Amino acid sequence: MSVKTKPQTRMRRRRRVRAKVRGTSERPRLAVFRSNRGMVAQLIDDSRGHTVAAVSWTEPELRDLGSMEQAGRAGAVIAERGKAAGVGQCVFDRGGYRYHGRVKALAQGAREAGLEF
Numbered sequence: 001m002s003v004k005t006k007p008q009t010r011m012r013r014r015r016r017v018r019a020k021v022r023g024t025s026e027r028p029r030l031a032v033f034r035s036n037r038g039m040v041a042q043l044i045d046d047s048r049g050h051t052v053a054a055v056s057w058t059e060p061e062l063r064d065l066g067s068m069e070q071a072g073r074a075g076a077v078i079a080e081r082g083k084a085a086g087v088g089q090c091v092f093d094r095g096g097y098r099y100h101g102r103v104k105a106l107a108q109g110a111r112e113a114g115l116e117f
Contacts, residue, residue: 014096021093028052030078030090030117032106034097038062039071041078041106043087053081071102075109082115089116 004012023029023046033040038057045052055078057063062070062077082090097103111117 010096012096017093017096021091022046023091023093027089027091028082028087029093030107030110030115031093032095032097032103034095034102038067039074039102039106041074041110043078043082043085043090052085052087053078055081067102068105071105072109075106075111075115076113078106079110079113079115087115092117 021029023044025045025047028043028045031042031044040054040056042054043052044050055062055074057070057074059077062073065073082088092107094103099107107117
């Protein structure tokens with residue numbers, strides 16, 4: 001019997017999701033990375049291999065917020081930057097994480113700011 005660590009099981013889920021989710025120019029992929037310290041989100045056009053917009057928890061306006069507030073605000077910021085780049089719709093790539101907690105807060109923040117999934 002093999003023992004899988006949490007990162008190994010997350011990567012397995014991530015690969016399974018990425019096999020089905022693909023970003024295009026009209027509808028880029030909103031990729032989420034969650035660490036213990038913060039969150040990073042990117043709008044990625046997979047057909048060109050290009051990042052359209054990105055947000056990181058290390059930015060001054062997000063750094064001093066609590067984790068849930070930070071995730072919601074990061075969603076709003078990525079939606080604003082996406083709209084500035086001409087993106088109105090995207091596909092959500094949760095990166096192997098459960099759609100719960102900070103990942104869900106980021107998605108809701110992006111939706112409230114006008115980004116459609």
